[in-house]
Amino acid sequence: MSVFTTVTAEDLGPFLKRYSIGSLLELKGIAAGITNTNYFVTTSHGRYVLTLFENLTADELPFYVNLMAHLANHGIAVAAPVANLADEYVDELNGRPTLLVQCVPGTVVDKPSAAQCFEVGEMLAQMHLAACSYRGEMKNPRGADWWNATAPCLFELMSAADAEQLRAELALQAEQCFDDLPRGVIHADLFRDNVLLNGDHVGGFIDFYYACNDVFLYDLAITLNDWCASESGDVNADRAKALLQGYQGVRVLQANEIAAWPVLLRAAALRFWVSRLYDFYKPAAGEMTFAKDPWHFQRIINAHAERQDFWL
Amino acid sequence: MSVFTTVTAEDLGPFLKRYSIGSLLELKGIAAGITNTNYFVTTSHGRYVLTLFENLTADELPFYVNLMAHLANHGIAVAAPVANLADEYVDELNGRPTLLVQCVPGTVVDKPSAAQCFEVGEMLAQMHLAACSYRGEMKNPRGADWWNATAPCLFELMSAADAEQLRAELALQAEQCFDDLPRGVIHADLFRDNVLLNGDHVGGFIDFYYACNDVFLYDLAITLNDWCASESGDVNADRAKALLQGYQGVRVLQANEIAAWPVLLRAAALRFWVSRLYDFYKPAAGEMTFAKDPWHFQRIINAHAERQDFWL
Numbered sequence: 001m002s003v004f005t006t007v008t009a010e011d012l013g014p015f016l017k018r019y020s021i022g023s024l025l026e027l028k029g030i031a032a033g034i035t036n037t038n039y040f041v042t043t044s045h046g047r048y049v050l051t052l053f054e055n056l057t058a059d060e061l062p063f064y065v066n067l068m069a070h071l072a073n074h075g076i077a078v079a080a081p082v083a084n085l086a087d088e089y090v091d092e093l094n095g096r097p098t099l100l101v102q103c104v105p106g107t108v109v110d111k112p113s114a115a116q117c118f119e120v121g122e123m124l125a126q127m128h129l130a131a132c133s134y135r136g137e138m139k140n141p142r143g144a145d146w147w148n149a150t151a152p153c154l155f156e157l158m159s160a161a162d163a164e165q166l167r168a169e170l171a172l173q174a175e176q177c178f179d180d181l182p183r184g185v186i187h188a189d190l191f192r193d194n195v196l197l198n199g200d201h202v203g204g205f206i207d208f209y210y211a212c213n214d215v216f217l218y219d220l221a222i223t224l225n226d227w228c229a230s231e232s233g234d235v236n237a238d239r240a241k242a243l244l245q246g247y248q249g250v251r252v253l254q255a256n257e258i259a260a261w262p263v264l265l266r267a268a269a270l271r272f273w274v275s276r277l278y279d280f281y282k283p284a285a286g287e288m289t290f291a292k293d294p295w296h297f298q299r300i301i302n303a304h305a306e307r308q309d310f311w312l
Numbered sequence: 313m314s315v316f317t318t319v320t321a322e323d324l325g326p327f328l329k330r331y332s333i334g335s336l337l338e339l340k341g342i343a344a345g346i347t348n349t350n351y352f353v354t355t356s357h358g359r360y361v362l363t364l365f366e367n368l369t370a371d372e373l374p375f376y377v378n379l380m381a382h383l384a385n386h387g388i389a390v391a392a393p394v395a396n397l398a399d400e401y402v403d404e405l406n407g408r409p410t411l412l413v414q415c416v417p418g419t420v421v422d423k424p425s426a427a428q429c430f431e432v433g434e435m436l437a438q439m440h441l442a443a444c445s446y447r448g449e450m451k452n453p454r455g456a457d458w459w460n461a462t463a464p465c466l467f468e469l470m471s472a473a474d475a476e477q478l479r480a481e482l483a484l485q486a487e488q489c490f491d492d493l494p495r496g497v498i499h500a501d502l503f504r505d506n507v508l509l510n511g512d513h514v515g516g517f518i519d520f521y522y523a524c525n526d527v528f529l530y531d532l533a534i535t536l537n538d539w540c541a542s543e544s545g546d547v548n549a550d551r552a553k554a555l556l557q558g559y560q561g562v563r564v565l566q567a568n569e570i571a572a573w574p575v576l577l578r579a580a581a582l583r584f585w586v587s588r589l590y591d592f593y594k595p596a597a598g599e600m601t602f603a604k605d606p607w608h609f610q611r612i613i614n615a616h617a618e619r620q621d622f623w624l
Contacts, residue, residue: 019387020386020388020438020439020441022434023561044431044434044513045435046387069385072392073381073385073392073393073394073395074331074394074395074396074397074399075331075333075357075358075360075395075412075414076332077357080392082385082386083385083386083387083445085386085441085444087445100387102387119356122356123357126332126333126334129332129397130332133395133398133399201356201357249335
């Protein structure tokens with residue numbers, strides 16, 4: 001559950017006085033999310049989500065919250081941050097840095113349709129273009145440097161065959177050079193549970209706390225690996241084609257992107273294979289959550305390695 | 313009618329390519345408003361209003377559009393401007409500077425209830441506070457300098473009795489000094505037709521093109537004179553009390569504001585008496601609209617002059 005820091009209506013009274021969003025009607029903890037504390041805050045003006053950051057510090061937040069505000073100002077479906085009377089998005093409550101955002105309409109969809117994948121692809125491309133005028137910079141904290149540094153402590157804990165395959169995947173990616181591919185700000189974690197869908201429409205992309213500067217196509221690959229793959233690692237061709245069509249209706253892929261696409265799909269799976277292996281073998285002290293299945297992403301890599309058609 | 317510059321779906325195609333709001337589904341002229349051209353633009357992402365400015369130039373717009381964006385970012389119910397891919401709110405179409413804003417929910421209410429007046433008062437106070445961190449500056453284009461310069465050309469066109477009363481009102485206002493009253497950015501034209509109400513809630517304040525830096529209480533007086541007065545100039549005490557209670561729930565009036573309130577109510581009526589007299593006696597060449605009744609505001613001044621109770 002995701003309420004790590006308790007907030008009462010009494011705590012919220014003076015906090016809301018620093019905003020222009022009316023008076024409190026209802027306060028309700030949100031039981032999703034595993035990193036931060038989240039509450040629904042309903043006021044006389046509307047419905048908001050209040051996040052108390054449990055790990056990120058106030059210094060680290062501007063890249064993410066200014067990005068969300070930038071995207072909202074460009075009409076991208078994201079939860080728009082609300083500034084306080086001091087004209088700051090980040091405030092503080094009960095010893096934690098906080099962010100208030102407008103509620104976005106919609107729900108998480110576990111089994112998306114091709115039409116929904118099309119809309120997600122379109123909004124992702126629009127987000128990539130709208131973020132081109134964003135001035136913040138953030139290195140990918142889960143890029144090649146990270147996985148090359150993290151994997152060695154995992155090899156001895158894995159089966160010999162898995163360790164061999166992981167070494168081979170790392171070596172394959174180390175041979176690549178993506179420097180010429182179009183890049184900019186990416187979401188980097190656009191799984192189904194980070195998108196609220198309102199019917200077929202994108203109500204909002206949420207959880208931008210892995211956003212960073214990297215290759216656009218890598219973001220599309222991360223998205224496809226989650227939105228279009230089944231539990232067995234198999235990719236549904238209709239959904240994959242729809243996602244790519246939605247994306248390319250806004251931003252057409254270049255020749256060098258099409259050439260890099262098969263290996264970027266594997267890179268996008270590798271990143272989550274390694275992070276899930278790490279969470280599985282090296283759980284943080286006191287962590288109570290169930291680690292997600294790392295081998296799901298190994299199966300996706302296997303499926304991509306055997307593939308002839310990449311839906312382009 | 314308010315479509316002075318025609319926009320076709322063909323015109324809009326390349327224009328929308330400069331935004332991140334999806335593709336055009338419907339385009340429809342809006343028949344309200346007398347200054348600018350307005351269209352409803354429905355895209356695959358949502359519903360927007362496109363304004364083509366017929367008088368204001370691109371140089372004059374940043375104060376207003378940045379103010380609207382600032383207020384939207386603070387959770388004030390206003391139509392949020394949408395930035396284009398060049399990160400500009402003001403674009404251009406068919407030779408006119410343009411602004412795209414998100415649609416706000418609600419409709420114009422001709423006969424507001426006391427509950428609705430309360431909500432408008434509360435949002436107005438929240439707007440005054442949220443705009444304190446806005447850095448733009450704009451002199452009131454319809455302040456005392458303007459009415460003192462404009463009235464002389466009207467005297468000879470009015471009845472002798474009306475001209476005498478107008479001279480006396482101008483003299484009364486010239487004796488006042490409001491320099492010590494709290495001031496900041498005001499809407500300055502918050503009539504019923506510039507507020508969309510969604511049930512009892514404020515869906516959005518619109519039409520910020522008279523916004524300027526002036527005395528907060530003057531804004532409240534303009535609002536009261538329209539929201540709470542009948543055709544005879546009489547003020548409904550329930551609605552006036554509700555408006556003031558809503559406002560003071562957010563920002564309590566100071567002693568010097570309470571002292572200035574009766575004469576500011578007359579100043580707020582004088583401003584519209586003079587502008588409507590001017591529109592009536594000196595219509596712009598080729599103007600086809602019917603001038604609004606100037607004497608309505610004379611009746612409001614008379615009612616305020618005779619009043620004992622100012623609902624405080």
